[in-house]
Amino acid sequence: MPLSFFLKYGAAMLLISGYLLYTMRFSRKLNKSNLFSKNIRKIHAVMIWLIPFIWIFLLENITKPTPGSLKISKKEEDQSFSNPYPGP
Numbered sequence: 001m002p003l004s005f006f007l008k009y010g011a012a013m014l015l016i017s018g019y020l021l022y023t024m025r026f027s028r029k030l031n032k033s034n035l036f037s038k039n040i041r042k043i044h045a046v047m048i049w050l051i052p053f054i055w056i057f058l059l060e061n062i063t064k065p066t067p068g069s070l071k072i073s074k075k076e077e078d079q080s081f082s083n084p085y086p087g088p
Contacts, residue, residue: 023052026059035063 027045030036036044047055
């Protein structure tokens with residue numbers, strides 16, 4: 001068999017396995033998440049398999065924490081919101 005045969009099908013197998021691994025990893029991550037209800041997770045799972053990379057990109061951007069939220073903290077020390085001016 002010619003070398004182009006192996007290159008063509010080898011590249012196809014790499015793309016398919018990369019697609020499957022990426023999609024299955026994000027589907028598992030989505031199913032463990034408590035952010036969406038059960039019915040919405042089912043819809044997202046279907047959309048991940050239909051439009052994999054675009055839908056995953058959209059979901060990652062929608063669900064990432066926004067700056068200033070409780071998940072992102074760049075303070076040097078924990079301070080409450082009620083007292084912005086700590087005393088001496």
